[in-house]
Amino acid sequence: MLYLDKLITQLAYPLGLSLALCCLALLLLGLRRRRLAAASLLVAVGWLGVWSLPVVSDALRWSLEGRFEARPVAALPAADAVVVLGGGMRAPPPGRPYPDLGAGADRAWQAARLFHAGKADIVILSGGRFAWQGERPSEAEAMRAFLRDLGVPDTALRLEGRSRNTRENAVETARLLAASGLERVLLVTSALHMPRALASFRATGVEVIPAPTDFEVMPEPAHPLRWLPDAAALADSTRALKEYLGLWVYRWRGWAD
Known part of the structure:
Protein backbone atom coordinates (compact mmCIF):
# COMPACT_ATOMS: atom_id res chain seq x y z
CA MET A 1 0.00 0.00 0.00
CA GLY A 66 -0.17 31.23 8.35
CA ARG A 67 -2.36 29.14 10.65
CA PHE A 68 0.43 29.18 13.23
CA GLU A 69 2.46 31.88 14.91
CA ALA A 70 6.25 31.76 14.92
CA ARG A 71 6.58 32.11 18.68
CA PRO A 72 9.91 32.17 20.54
CA VAL A 73 10.64 29.12 22.67
CA ALA A 74 10.28 31.17 25.88
CA ALA A 75 6.61 31.84 25.03
CA LEU A 76 5.71 28.14 24.76
CA PRO A 77 4.36 26.21 27.77
CA ALA A 78 6.04 23.25 29.43
CA ALA A 79 4.99 19.70 28.57
CA ASP A 80 5.76 16.08 29.42
CA ALA A 81 7.84 15.62 26.29
CA VAL A 82 8.94 17.19 23.04
CA VAL A 83 8.03 15.15 19.95
CA VAL A 84 10.01 15.96 16.83
CA LEU A 85 9.00 14.43 13.50
CA GLY A 86 11.39 13.19 10.86
CA GLY A 87 11.66 14.72 7.42
CA GLY A 88 14.55 17.08 8.03
CA MET A 89 17.56 14.87 7.40
CA ARG A 90 18.72 11.63 5.89
CA ALA A 91 20.60 8.95 7.77
CA PRO A 92 24.05 8.26 6.28
CA PRO A 93 24.66 5.16 4.18
CA PRO A 94 27.33 2.69 5.32
CA GLY A 95 30.76 4.29 5.30
CA ARG A 96 29.64 7.86 5.96
CA PRO A 97 29.81 9.20 9.52
CA TYR A 98 27.24 12.00 9.58
CA PRO A 99 23.59 12.53 8.54
CA ASP A 100 22.74 14.80 5.62
CA LEU A 101 20.78 17.84 6.84
CA GLY A 102 17.93 19.13 4.71
CA ALA A 103 15.86 22.30 4.89
CA GLY A 104 13.68 20.72 7.57
CA ALA A 105 16.63 20.17 9.93
CA ASP A 106 15.21 23.19 11.79
CA ARG A 107 12.96 20.59 13.44
CA ALA A 108 15.83 19.03 15.38
CA TRP A 109 17.23 22.46 16.20
CA GLN A 110 13.84 23.54 17.57
CA ALA A 111 13.66 20.40 19.71
CA ALA A 112 17.08 21.18 21.16
CA ARG A 113 15.98 24.75 21.92
CA LEU A 114 12.92 23.49 23.77
CA PHE A 115 14.95 21.00 25.79
CA HIS A 116 17.60 23.54 26.79
CA ALA A 117 14.85 26.01 27.72
CA GLY A 118 13.50 23.46 30.20
CA LYS A 119 10.18 22.98 28.42
CA ALA A 120 10.44 19.16 28.74
CA ASP A 121 12.92 16.63 30.07
CA ILE A 122 12.26 14.07 27.33
CA VAL A 123 12.64 14.41 23.55
CA ILE A 124 10.97 11.78 21.38
CA LEU A 125 12.44 11.37 17.89
CA SER A 126 9.94 9.91 15.42
CA GLY A 127 11.14 8.72 12.02
CA GLY A 128 11.88 5.37 10.41
CA ARG A 129 13.26 4.41 7.03
CA PHE A 130 11.94 3.07 3.74
CA ALA A 131 12.86 -0.32 2.35
CA TRP A 132 14.26 1.25 -0.82
CA GLN A 133 16.83 3.21 1.19
CA GLY A 134 18.90 0.10 1.77
CA GLU A 135 20.74 -0.77 4.95
CA ARG A 136 21.00 2.50 6.75
CA PRO A 137 19.88 3.74 10.20
CA SER A 138 16.41 5.16 10.80
CA GLU A 139 15.91 8.89 10.69
CA ALA A 140 15.29 8.82 14.45
CA GLU A 141 18.86 7.59 14.86
CA ALA A 142 20.14 10.31 12.53
CA MET A 143 18.32 12.94 14.59
CA ARG A 144 19.80 11.48 17.76
CA ALA A 145 23.32 12.00 16.39
CA PHE A 146 22.50 15.60 15.49
CA LEU A 147 20.84 16.37 18.84
CA ARG A 148 23.87 14.98 20.66
CA ASP A 149 25.97 17.55 18.83
CA LEU A 150 23.46 20.19 19.97
CA GLY A 151 24.05 19.22 23.59
CA VAL A 152 21.01 17.06 24.30
CA PRO A 153 22.10 14.04 26.40
CA ASP A 154 21.25 10.46 25.45
CA THR A 155 19.35 10.06 28.72
CA ALA A 156 16.76 12.57 27.48
CA LEU A 157 16.20 10.94 24.08
CA ARG A 158 13.58 8.35 23.17
CA LEU A 159 13.59 6.84 19.67
CA GLU A 160 10.58 5.82 17.60
CA GLY A 161 12.13 4.35 14.47
CA ARG A 162 9.24 2.40 12.91
CA SER A 163 7.12 5.13 11.28
CA ARG A 164 7.27 5.90 7.57
CA ASN A 165 4.65 8.63 7.25
CA THR A 166 2.76 11.16 9.36
CA ARG A 167 -0.01 8.71 10.28
CA GLU A 168 2.54 6.21 11.59
CA ASN A 169 4.42 9.02 13.39
CA ALA A 170 1.25 9.71 15.37
CA VAL A 171 0.25 6.09 16.04
CA GLU A 172 3.69 4.83 17.04
CA THR A 173 4.46 7.89 19.16
CA ALA A 174 1.09 7.60 20.93
CA ARG A 175 1.98 4.02 21.89
CA LEU A 176 5.34 5.12 23.25
CA LEU A 177 3.73 7.95 25.22
CA ALA A 178 1.09 5.65 26.72
CA ALA A 179 3.74 3.12 27.75
CA SER A 180 5.73 5.88 29.46
CA GLY A 181 2.76 7.53 31.15
CA LEU A 182 3.25 10.78 29.22
CA GLU A 183 0.27 12.82 28.03
CA ARG A 184 1.05 16.42 27.06
CA VAL A 185 3.58 17.03 24.28
CA LEU A 186 5.09 19.87 22.33
CA LEU A 187 4.89 18.80 18.68
CA VAL A 188 7.76 19.99 16.50
CA THR A 189 7.61 19.88 12.72
CA SER A 190 7.79 22.30 9.80
CA ALA A 191 5.03 24.93 9.74
CA LEU A 192 3.98 23.69 6.30
CA HIS A 193 3.49 20.18 7.68
CA MET A 194 1.95 21.18 11.02
CA PRO A 195 -1.77 21.17 10.02
CA ARG A 196 -1.65 17.50 8.96
CA ALA A 197 0.67 16.47 11.80
CA LEU A 198 -1.45 18.21 14.45
CA ALA A 199 -4.68 16.66 13.14
CA SER A 200 -3.05 13.21 13.03
CA PHE A 201 -1.79 13.36 16.62
CA ARG A 202 -5.07 14.70 17.95
CA ALA A 203 -6.88 11.82 16.27
CA THR A 204 -4.87 9.41 18.45
CA GLY A 205 -5.97 11.20 21.63
CA VAL A 206 -2.62 12.81 22.43
CA GLU A 207 -2.74 16.27 24.03
CA VAL A 208 -0.69 18.31 21.58
CA ILE A 209 0.74 21.82 21.68
CA PRO A 210 2.06 22.94 18.28
CA ALA A 211 5.65 24.22 18.27
CA PRO A 212 6.16 24.85 14.54
CA THR A 213 9.46 25.78 12.97
CA ASP A 214 11.00 26.00 9.48
CA PHE A 215 8.69 28.80 8.31
CA GLU A 216 9.43 29.26 4.62
CA VAL A 217 7.34 32.18 3.36
CA MET A 218 8.94 35.55 4.10
CA PRO A 219 7.33 38.93 3.39
CA GLU A 220 8.74 40.25 0.12
CA PRO A 221 7.93 43.40 -1.86
CA ALA A 222 5.99 43.02 -5.09
CA HIS A 223 8.31 42.49 -8.02
CA PRO A 224 7.70 41.49 -11.66
CA LEU A 225 10.15 38.57 -11.34
CA ARG A 226 7.75 36.92 -8.88
CA TRP A 227 5.38 36.40 -11.82
CA LEU A 228 7.94 34.46 -13.84
CA PRO A 229 8.06 30.62 -13.71
CA ASP A 230 10.69 29.22 -11.37
CA ALA A 231 11.73 25.60 -10.74
CA ALA A 232 12.09 26.16 -6.98
Missing part, protein backbone atom coordinates in the same frame (compact mmCIF):
# COMPACT_ATOMS: atom_id res chain seq x y z
CA LEU A 2 2.86 2.38 0.76
CA TYR A 3 4.32 1.95 -2.74
CA LEU A 4 0.85 2.32 -4.29
CA ASP A 5 0.14 5.48 -2.30
CA LYS A 6 3.44 7.00 -3.43
CA LEU A 7 2.70 6.18 -7.08
CA ILE A 8 -0.85 7.53 -7.05
CA THR A 9 0.07 10.77 -5.30
CA GLN A 10 2.81 11.45 -7.87
CA LEU A 11 0.09 11.66 -10.53
CA ALA A 12 -1.73 14.30 -8.48
CA TYR A 13 1.25 16.64 -8.30
CA PRO A 14 1.76 19.36 -10.95
CA LEU A 15 4.69 17.70 -12.73
CA GLY A 16 3.18 14.21 -12.67
CA LEU A 17 -0.23 15.37 -13.87
CA SER A 18 1.28 17.57 -16.58
CA LEU A 19 3.41 14.69 -17.89
CA ALA A 20 0.34 12.44 -17.88
CA LEU A 21 -1.57 15.04 -19.90
CA CYS A 22 1.34 15.31 -22.36
CA CYS A 23 1.26 11.54 -22.81
CA LEU A 24 -2.49 11.76 -23.36
CA ALA A 25 -1.90 14.46 -25.97
CA LEU A 26 0.51 12.18 -27.84
CA LEU A 27 -2.03 9.36 -27.77
CA LEU A 28 -4.79 11.64 -29.05
CA LEU A 29 -2.50 12.92 -31.76
CA GLY A 30 -1.83 9.34 -32.83
CA LEU A 31 -5.59 8.82 -33.03
CA ARG A 32 -5.86 11.98 -35.18
CA ARG A 33 -7.83 13.84 -32.49
CA ARG A 34 -5.82 16.98 -32.99
CA ARG A 35 -8.13 19.41 -31.19
CA LEU A 36 -8.32 17.25 -28.10
CA ALA A 37 -4.56 16.70 -28.25
CA ALA A 38 -3.95 20.46 -28.43
CA ALA A 39 -6.35 21.08 -25.53
CA SER A 40 -4.64 18.43 -23.40
CA LEU A 41 -1.22 19.91 -24.14
CA LEU A 42 -2.45 23.43 -23.38
CA VAL A 43 -3.87 22.35 -20.02
CA ALA A 44 -0.62 20.51 -19.19
CA VAL A 45 1.55 23.58 -19.90
CA GLY A 46 -0.86 25.95 -18.15
CA TRP A 47 -1.20 23.76 -15.06
CA LEU A 48 2.57 23.43 -14.76
CA GLY A 49 3.08 27.14 -15.38
CA VAL A 50 0.63 28.33 -12.71
CA TRP A 51 2.24 26.32 -9.91
CA SER A 52 5.70 27.47 -11.07
CA LEU A 53 4.94 31.12 -10.26
CA PRO A 54 6.61 32.28 -7.01
CA VAL A 55 3.63 34.49 -6.13
CA VAL A 56 1.27 31.50 -6.40
CA SER A 57 3.64 29.20 -4.52
CA ASP A 58 4.02 31.65 -1.65
CA ALA A 59 0.27 32.19 -1.35
CA LEU A 60 -0.39 28.45 -1.31
CA ARG A 61 2.27 27.74 1.33
CA TRP A 62 1.18 30.67 3.48
CA SER A 63 -2.37 29.27 3.52
CA LEU A 64 -0.86 26.43 5.60
CA GLU A 65 1.93 28.19 7.48
CA ALA A 233 8.58 27.63 -6.82
CA LEU A 234 7.23 24.53 -8.58
CA ALA A 235 8.90 22.29 -6.00
CA ASP A 236 7.50 24.43 -3.17
CA SER A 237 3.99 24.34 -4.65
CA THR A 238 4.22 20.57 -4.96
CA ARG A 239 5.06 20.18 -1.27
CA ALA A 240 2.14 22.40 -0.27
CA LEU A 241 -0.25 20.49 -2.54
CA LYS A 242 1.05 17.28 -0.98
CA GLU A 243 0.00 18.57 2.44
CA TYR A 244 -3.49 19.50 1.25
CA LEU A 245 -3.91 16.16 -0.50
CA GLY A 246 -2.56 14.29 2.52
CA LEU A 247 -4.88 16.13 4.91
CA TRP A 248 -7.89 15.37 2.72
CA VAL A 249 -6.97 11.67 2.47
CA TYR A 250 -6.29 11.41 6.21
CA ARG A 251 -9.68 12.91 7.03
CA TRP A 252 -11.37 10.64 4.53
CA ARG A 253 -9.74 7.62 6.17
CA GLY A 254 -10.50 8.85 9.69
CA TRP A 255 -6.82 9.38 10.53
CA ALA A 256 -7.07 13.12 11.22
CA ASP A 257 -9.11 15.13 13.70
